[in-house]
Amino acid sequence: MKVHVRKGDNVMVVSGKHKGKKGKVTRVLPDEGRVVVEGVNFVKKHQRPTNKVMQGGVVDKEAAIASSAVMLVCPKCNEPTRLAHKDLEDGRSIRVCSRCGDVVDK
Ligand SMILES: [Zn+2]
Structure with a gap:
């Protein structure tokens, strides 16, 4: 799962x-x-x-x-948020806050 x-x-x-x-x-x-x-x-x-x-x-x-x-x-909004995924040019997928767009994975 x-x-x-x-x-x-x-x-x-x-x-x-x-x-x-x-x-x-x-x-x-x-x-x-x-x-x-x-x-x-x-x-x-x-x-x-x-x-x-x-x-x-x-x-x-x-x-x-x-x-x-x-x-x-979200570390930036300090609110519970849904995650969006963003594909990077190098093929990696990172998680971003769907609220503020900030990258969650550092
Ligand atoms: Zn956020």
Whole structure:
């Protein structure tokens, strides 16, 4: 499944129960069409003691949300925006903000 955002992108959640929250994409799960956004959708996970983590207990961890629920936040407008693609002369395709036309990929 194609996910329109990439790791490191700043996004805003535009639908669902986390609507309005902003954060940075820390993981993209293309197979599921989901993304993990820093600080969004914390769930309690019961951690069993392992060799790595000596102490068990409950930890808060971000769970993935549907990528369709997030929109990229343009670094220039500071607003959630749709992305347009622009083909460069050298054949590369870059992402630009459809609002201000600024290049998102630096
Ligand atoms: Zn913009």
